[in-house]
Amino acid sequence: MLLEFSQPLEYTGLANWFDTTLGSWSLPVKLILVAVALLAAYAIIAMILIYVERKITAFFQARIGPNRVGKYGILQSVADVIKILLKEIIHINNVDKFLFFAAPFFMVVASMLTFGAIPFGKALQAVDFNIGVLYVTAVSSLGIIGVLLAGWSSNNKYSMIGAMRSGAQFVSYELSAGFALMTIVVLTGTMSFSEMIAKQEFCWNIFNGHISSIIAFVIYLISGHAETNRGPFDLPEAESELTAGYHTEYSGLQFGFFYLAEYLNMFIIASIATTVFLGGWMPIQIHGFDGFNQVMWYIPSYAWFFGKTGVLIFLSLWVRWSFPRLRIDQLLNLEWKYLLPINLVNILVMVILVIAGLTLTDLFPILAS
Amino acid sequence: MNSILKYFNGLFTGIKSLLIGMSVTWKELWTKKVTQQYPENRATLVISDRFRCELTIPHDENNEHACTACGICQMNCPNGTINVLSAMIETEDGKKKKILDTYTWDLGMCTFCNLCVITCPSDAIKFNNQYENAVFTRSKMIQKLNHKGSKLREKKKEQPLKFPEGGLKDQVL
Amino acid sequence: MGDLGGLNIMAEQIIFYILAVLIAIFSVLAVTSKHIIRSATYLLFVLLGTAGLYILLGYYYLFAVQIAVYAGGVMVLFIFAILLTNRPGEKVKSERKDRRIAAGITSLAGIAFCGHIIYWNINKVYSLVVPDEQKVQEIGLNLMGTEKYQYLLPFEFISVLLLACIVGAIMIARRR
Numbered sequence: 272m273l274l275e276f277s278q279p280l281e282y283t284g285l286a287n288w289f290d291t292t293l294g295s296w297s298l299p300v301k302l303i304l305v306a307v308a309l310l311a312a313y314a315i316i317a318m319i320l321i322y323v324e325r326k327i328t329a330f331f332q333a334r335i336g337p338n339r340v341g342k343y344g345i346l347q348s349v350a351d352v353i354k355i356l357l358k359e360i361i362h363i364n365n366v367d368k369f370l371f372f373a374a375p376f377f378m379v380v381a382s383m384l385t386f387g388a389i390p391f392g393k394a395l396q397a398v399d400f401n402i403g404v405l406y407v408t409a410v411s412s413l414g415i416i417g418v419l420l421a422g423w424s425s426n427n428k429y430s431m432i433g434a435m436r437s438g439a440q441f442v443s444y445e446l447s448a449g450f451a452l453m454t455i456v457v458l459t460g461t462m463s464f465s466e467m468i469a470k471q472e473f474c475w476n477i478f479n480g481h482i483s484s485i486i487a488f489v490i491y492l493i494s495g496h497a498e499t500n501r502g503p504f505d506l507p508e509a510e511s512e513l514t515a516g517y518h519t520e521y522s523g524l525q526f527g528f529f530y531l532a533e534y535l536n537m538f539i540i541a542s543i544a545t546t547v548f549l550g551g552w553m554p555i556q557i558h559g560f561d562g563f564n565q566v567m568w569y570i571p572s573y574a575w576f577f578g579k580t581g582v583l584i585f586l587s588l589w590v591r592w593s594f595p596r597l598r599i600d601q602l603l604n605l606e607w608k609y610l611l612p613i614n615l616v617n618i619l620v621m622v623i624l625v626i627a628g629l630t631l632t633d634l635f636p637i638l639a640s
Numbered sequence: 641m642n643s644i645l646k647y648f649n650g651l652f653t654g655i656k657s658l659l660i661g662m663s664v665t666w667k668e669l670w671t672k673k674v675t676q677q678y679p680e681n682r683a684t685l686v687i688s689d690r691f692r693c694e695l696t697i698p699h700d701e702n703n704e705h706a707c708t709a710c711g712i713c714q715m716n717c718p719n720g721t722i723n724v725l726s727a728m729i730e731t732e733d734g735k736k737k738k739i740l741d742t743y744t745w746d747l748g749m750c751t752f753c754n755l756c757v758i759t760c761p762s763d764a765i766k767f768n769n770q771y772e773n774a775v776f777t778r779s780k781m782i783q784k785l786n787h788k789g790s791k792l793r794e795k796k797k798e799q800p801l802k803f804p805e806g807g808l809k810d811q812v813l
Numbered sequence: 814m815g816d817l818g819g820l821n822i823m824a825e826q827i828i829f830y831i832l833a834v835l836i837a838i839f840s841v842l843a844v845t846s847k848h849i850i851r852s853a854t855y856l857l858f859v860l861l862g863t864a865g866l867y868i869l870l871g872y873y874y875l876f877a878v879q880i881a882v883y884a885g886g887v888m889v890l891f892i893f894a895i896l897l898t899n900r901p902g903e904k905v906k907s908e909r910k911d912r913r914i915a916a917g918i919t920s921l922a923g924i925a926f927c928g929h930i931i932y933w934n935i936n937k938v939y940s941l942v943v944p945d946e947q948k949v950q951e952i953g954l955n956l957m958g959t960e961k962y963q964y965l966l967p968f969e970f971i972s973v974l975l976l977a978c979i980v981g982a983i984m985i986a987r988r989r
Contacts, residue, residue, distance in 0.1 A: 329673075330669050330673070331665055331668060331669055332668075333668060333671050333672070333673050333674050333675075334673060334674070334675045335673050335675045335677070338677070589662060589665060589666070589669075590662070592665055593658075593661045593662045593664070593665040594658065594661060609651060
């Protein structure tokens with residue numbers, strides 16, 4: 272079963288080369304290579320995201336953004352990484368040392384585990400579970416424990432309040448994020464990301480289930496956005512009330528972990544939305560236009576994936592810089608009075624659509640792949 | 641029934657207002673960026689005329705200024721920024737006359753309130769917009785404003801000695 | 814390919830032993846720790862280790878449910894509840910001696926009971942537990958089916974139980 276983890280290397284033909292030259296040791300070597308590639312991608316994507324976020328934020332605020340380190344400030348996040356690596360990790364008195372140091376790892380490990388299941392391109396997926404969607408929702412819920420432990424072990428009331436808010440927020444919004452994904456599971460009848468993408472060749476899920484899918488998509492974006500503690504939902508770290516929320520007491524690399532996990536969570540939410548709703552790495556295909564389809568396939572699948580994900584990340588930044596921060600009661604009202612009831616009705620509507628054969632692929636069978 | 645109507649009404653007006661907000665920020669995304677990249681754009685940087693940077697006593701080509709050393713600016717300065725030192729000289733016709741000796745102004749103490757300029761009866765001082773005022777020691781902030789060897793501009797003999805028509809009032813408004 | 818298979822099995826065994834040792838250590842720590850929040854964290858590690866065992870067996874669905882329900886759900890609620898209690902940082906006092914002896918006897922009895930069952934049934938495990946990937950669809954159909962060895966009735970009973978719990982909680986919370 273461990274062999275499944277090496278799929279990305281088979282894509283490039285490297286796997287065969289390893290098998291022939293290394294013999295029995297090719298499996299561990301492949302596993303390590305995949306792990307290293309994933310970790311590197313994790314760090315590099317975070318750095319690119321930080322740069323892009325700062326630039327786009329600046330443009331929304333009629334500024335230029337980072338422009339001193341390298342051309343257009345392109346090396347800014349590299350410089351930031353070096354700075355954060357060199358910073359001192361401050362030891363705080365009267366904290367529970369073990370939990371204090373363990374907390375950032377929960378965040379990072381949770382987002383890394385999720386990161387592994389994302390299909391970046393054709394056969395570029397480290398782990399393809401047949402329960403991909405469930406796996407992602409399950410594993411990403413581990414991160415909140417890191418937040419709670421960080422808030423408690425900091426021995427600081429601001430951190431504590433921030434962690435409690437974050438916990439309440441995360442537990443609530445995870446519910447509607449899960450329901451939104453389940454709506455699409457009802458539509459596609461599978462939980463595996465690869466099968467889901469294969470079924471979306473001619474008709475993305477967001478069009479396939481029309482009304483229901485679009486509502487689910489919007490709800491998933493909202494609740495995913497809230498889960499990452501960003502944008503209008505960043506009240507766990509509302510600086511005017513709580514200084515920096517649960518990571519107030521952290522410095523240096525430990526703070527860097529929280530920072531990294533926050534940005535990667537944004538990416539993960541966007542990429543799951545891409546995979547589940549927008550066809551993942553699948554190029555735009557129109558049934559019958561074979562020449563057009565062929566041309567679309569010349570664009571590599573990972574470019575499609577990162578393009579679609581990038582659009583969603585831009586959307587998230589757009590939302591972030593448009594709306595004022597919610598109060599905690601407004602936040603919980605939004606979830607429990609609006610998103611969750613709408614979601615429950617929506618999933619019923621989707622069941623009816625599927626059973627009555629009213630999805631686009633049912634109505635126009637040529638769209639089915 | 642009414643509450644259900646209210647619920648959906650609130651939902652849709654909420655969505656509408658959010659979309660309006662997003663359209664506003666979308667427009668803002670494409671506006672011209674206002675950031676001034678200061679050291680590079682020194683040559684082209686435009687500072688508004690009204691911006692108050694440095695107090696000056698304008699001197700004309702004959703090295704003459706209009707300051708009569710009356711000390712009104714010094715009295716009006718809230719922070720004690722201005723220090724007018726006067727000297728007594730004897731003119732040719734034997735009259736004693738007070739003239740300006742040194743006019744010092746402390747940039748570090750000034751709040752740029754403009755009261756000195758407003759109250760000056762002879763329009764001898766004004767703020768210019770030379771904005772690069774950073775120096776390395778505090779003592780350099782105390783500036784002597786009258787040039788070396790400058791003297792009071794002679795008034796035209798025909799004019800009687802009085803305030804100009806509504807002069808002070810004009811300045812205040 | 815046989816060489817590779819041998820390596821695979823060896824790797825699985827090594828991972829199993831690592832997980833087993835971790836589960837054992839953290840179980841003991843969870844019980845003996847004096848800080849309640851640390852106990853909760855150790856318990857979380859135990860649950861994660863169990864999830865690791867499931868993934869080693871190829872039971873991905875069980876793995877995801879274990880993580881989502883226990884690690885992501887129950888543990889978050891535990892930690893939340895601990896944070897809301899009065900002084901979570903304080904050390905728990907040791908129990909009285911007679912109570913400790915009683916607890917020791919009880920746990921020994923529990924170990925003996927479980928050990929007995931495991932000892933006599935260990936051979937059946939090989940025939941019953943097949944390391945094979947379970948299809949989610951199958952699990953779903955079994956849960957929702959009404960035939961023999963299918964679980965619609967227990968499933969619905971559990972949902973009624975949960976509903977009763979929620980209603981009860983609301984009643985308690987609403988009473989002034």
